[in-house]
Amino acid sequence: MLKQNTWPTMELHEFDKALVVATYFGFLPIKAPKIIEKDFELTKECEDHPHYDAVEKMAIMRTYFEQNSAFKAQPVAVVYKKPVIRKKFGSHALHLIGSSSGIVEATLIQSTLSILSEEGYKNLKVYINCIGDRESIHAYERELASFIRKFDIELSDELKQGIKENVFNIFKLEQPEIMRLREMAPSSITFLSPQSRAHFKEVLEYIEALGIEFSLLPELVGDRNHTSHTIFAIKSVEDENKDTLAIGYRYSRLCRYLGLRKEIPMAGVNIFSTPKIRVERVYKELPRPKFYLIQLGREAKIKTLSLIELLRLHRIPVHHFLGKDKITTQLSNAENLRVSYIIIIGQKEAIDNTATIRNIATRAQDTVSVSDLPYYLKHITL
Secondary structure: OOOOOHHHOOOOEEHHHHHHHHHHOOOOOOOOOOOOOOOOOOHHOOEEEEOEEEHHHHHHHHHHHHHOHHHHHEEEEEEEEHHHHHHHHHHHHEEEEEOOOOOOHHHHHHHHHHHHHHHHHHOOEEEEEEEHHHEEEEEHHHHHHHHHHHOHOOOOOOHHHHHHHHHHHHOOOOOHHHHHHHOOOOOHHHHHHHHHHHHHHHHHHHHHHOOOEEEEEOOOOOOOOOOEEEEEEEEHOOOOOOOOOEEEEEEEHHHHHOOOOOOEEEEEEEOOOOOOOOOEEEEEOOOOEEEEEEEOHHHHHHHHHHHHHHHHHHOOOOEEEEOEEEEEHHHHHHHHOOOEEEEEOHHHHHOEEEEEEEEEEOOOEEEEEEHHHHHHHOOOOO
C-alpha cells in the first residue's frame, strides 16, 4: 500500500469489494473527484466516449495539482467508485500518477484482473496496443492519412468527412468499406519512437512475467487528443463479442490543456462491470497490513506484483512502494509505518523464487520459498 499522505484524506465510511481488492496493490480509496464546468471546457476537443473519459481524468488531474500532490511521495495511486450519474463511464476507476515506468500499466492490469475475478468474471484476457509518445502519434497520423488517401475514391463523402475530422475514426466506424480498410491499415507499433518502443517492451515483459494472457489489438488507438503510449482492454474469453470490461491508458497529454510545459506521467483504467455474485458485500474498514514488502531491482519488481496477488488470495495485505527502487526510501517507509517484519525480494530471491523475512527488532531473518510464504506469514509471531 502507498503511504497515506500521498493523497488528501477523503472520508469513506464503507467499501465495496473492488475498493478493498485495489488496496492490496497500493491504491488508496477516495471519493470520486468532483467534476466542474471548467473540466468540460478544458476537454472540449476530446472525444465524448465512455471508454476515453477525458472530463473525469481532467478532474483527477486538477485535484492532484490543487492538493499539491506533485510535491509529495510519488507515485500517487487512488481508486474510487463512480457516482450513479456517471454510470455509463464505468463502475470504478483506478489512477496511478507520477511514474513513467512500465510497472504502472502492469499494476493497473493486474489490479483490474483481480477486481474482475473477485466480482465473478472468469477466463479474462487482455488486449493491448501502443501508440507511443507525441512524436510517435504524429508520425502514425501522417502515415494513416497517407494510407487512406490511396483508397479515398471508394469512400462516400460522409465517410471522407468523418475521417478528415479524425483519422482515428477508421478504427471506430462500422461501415463495411471502413472495416475492409481497417484490415489493411498500418499498425501504430511500426511508428513508435525508440523511447516509446522501449517502454512498450517493458510493459509486455511485465505482463508476460505475470502469466497474463494477452493479444495485440492494433485498432486500440484511443482518443487522438489525449491518450498516449499503452492502451489496453480487458474482456472475457468466454464471449469476446460482449462489452469490454475495462479500458486503461496513459492520459498525460491532458497536461497541455492546463498550460503545463512538461507532461506529468498519468495513467488510469475505467472498469465497466457489475458483480456477478448476487450479494455484494460491504466492508466497514480496510485490511491493515502487518508487513512491509521491499523489492530491489527490476527482476524483483516483476516478481513483486505476482507475490502481492498471491498474498491477496490468502488475504494477507502488505505495505509496499513499487514506485521506489532505493532500499533506503523503502526502509524509511517501513520504519515510519512501524511494522515488525519486512519481506525482501532482491535479485537472488527473484531468481530462486524465494523471499527473505526480517525481524526489524532483532535483525533475525529467514528465507522461505514463495509458495510457502502465505503459510509462514499467517503463523509468524507478531
